Amino acid sequence: MPQIIAVIAPGAMGANVGHKLVEAGNVVLTSLEGRSDATRERAKKAGMVDASWSDIVQKADIVLSIIPPRDALSFAQRLLREHNSLNRTDKDPLVFADCNAVNVDTIKSIAALFTESPIAFLDGCIIGGPPSGNYVPTFYGSANPGDEKGLKLFEEVIGRSGIKVRLLSGEGSGIGNASALKMSYAGISKGLTGLFTTIILAAHTNSPATSEALLQELSDSQPELLERITRAVPAMIPKAYRWVGEMEEIAGFVGGGEGDIYHGMSQIYARVERSIEEGNGDVDVLKSFVDAAKQRI
Ligand SMILES: *[C@@H]1O[C@H](CO)[C@@H](O)[C@H](O)[C@H]1NC(C)=O
Numbered sequence: 001m002p003q004i005i006a007v008i009a010p011g012a013m014g015a016n017v018g019h020k021l022v023e024a025g026n027v028v029l030t031s032l033e034g035r036s037d038a039t040r041e042r043a044k045k046a047g048m049v050d051a052s053w054s055d056i057v058q059k060a061d062i063v064l065s066i067i068p069p070r071d072a073l074s075f076a077q078r079l080l081r082e083h084n085s086l087n088r089t090d091k092d093p094l095v096f097a098d099c100n101a102v103n104v105d106t107i108k109s110i111a112a113l114f115t116e117s118p119i120a121f122l123d124g125c126i127i128g129g130p131p132s133g134n135y136v137p138t139f140y141g142s143a144n145p146g147d148e149k150g151l152k153l154f155e156e157v158i159g160r161s162g163i164k165v166r167l168l169s170g171e172g173s174g175i176g177n178a179s180a181l182k183m184s185y186a187g188i189s190k191g192l193t194g195l196f197t198t199i200i201l202a203a204h205t206n207s208p209a210t211s212e213a214l215l216q217e218l219s220d221s222q223p224e225l226l227e228r229i230t231r232a233v234p235a236m237i238p239k240a241y242r243w244v245g246e247m248e249e250i251a252g253f254v255g256g257g258e259g260d261i262y263h264g265m266s267q268i269y270a271r272v273e274r275s276i277e278e279g280n281g282d283v284d285v286l287k288s289f290v291d292a293a294k295q296r297i
């Protein structure tokens with residue numbers, strides 16, 4: 001049965017997910033309040049419908065939150081406020097899946113907002129990039145005991161659109177499972193990219209000759225790492241601003257002194273972002289290292 005699904009917000013991920021859900025025959029609502037022309041255009045192309053907050057909380061069967069991690073809590077607070085100010089009649093309780101890259105403590109404090117509410121709250125995460133052509137990412141979901149019905153709906157609506165979906169269920173499962181997986185996976189994949197970025201810049205700062213010797217040695221002894229650098233570093237540059245907050249979430253997930261590694265990762269991504277804005281050369285250093293690496297693989 002087609003559903004009414006709200007996808008907030010229509011960024012690169014949200015709009016492409018929205019498009020898959022529209023293609024599967026669902027009505028996909030979004031909020032374009034205060035959004036740029038480019039975002040409005042992206043949402044329109046995806047077939048998403050601009051809706052007011054009251055329409056979203058009254059009409060949607062399920063809301064998917066797909067936003068930068070630093071906005072996850074305030075979005076959930078707003079959703080709850082809007083929901084409480086209106087009467088949702090003749091419908092099953094609203095299902096709300098937070099699909100953002102936040103850590104276990106953060107998702108638990110968001111979930112705590114909903115304990116007195118009829119809203120069924122789900123912990124979700126997305127692994128992979130936006131759907132494109134035949135490529136689809138994987139959505140993971142977990143829920144506290146009692147919210148299985150909401151989790152089933154999440155699995156159905158996402159699965160029917162052709163996007164991969166896996167539930168983390170079974171003994172002891174609950175809010176936190178999907179977020180823990182996201183933190184672990186991103187800690188490795190985006191952590192590796194952060195490590196490459198940090199050292200390429202440090203080697204260059206020491207001396208361009210160090211950079212050249214590093215490239216030579218990687219090409220001789222670690223060609224698979226060099227190949228990964230040529231893919232991962234350029235793909236990261238336009239997304240660096242989004243990874244700043246995500247790295248802070250991972251720092252909290254890891255905890256202790258080891259967690260500081262990810263405070264450092266957050267700083268390296270902030271530095272890349274600053275370089276894009278100020279044109280201070282770091283991005284040029286990264287790009288020329290990648291170009292030189294491509295000559296050697
Ligand atoms: C919601 O329903 C209650 C009880 O029927 C009523 O008192 C209240 O005014 C309604 N609120 C809205 C926003 O319609």
Ligand SMILES: *[C@@H]1O[C@H](CO)[C@@H](O)[C@H](O)[C@H]1NC(C)=O
Nearest residue numbers: 168169171172173174176177
């Ligand atoms: C979910 O988290 C709980 C608490 O940490 C743990 O006991 C359980 O094994 C986890 N389940 C999955 C599927 O990750």
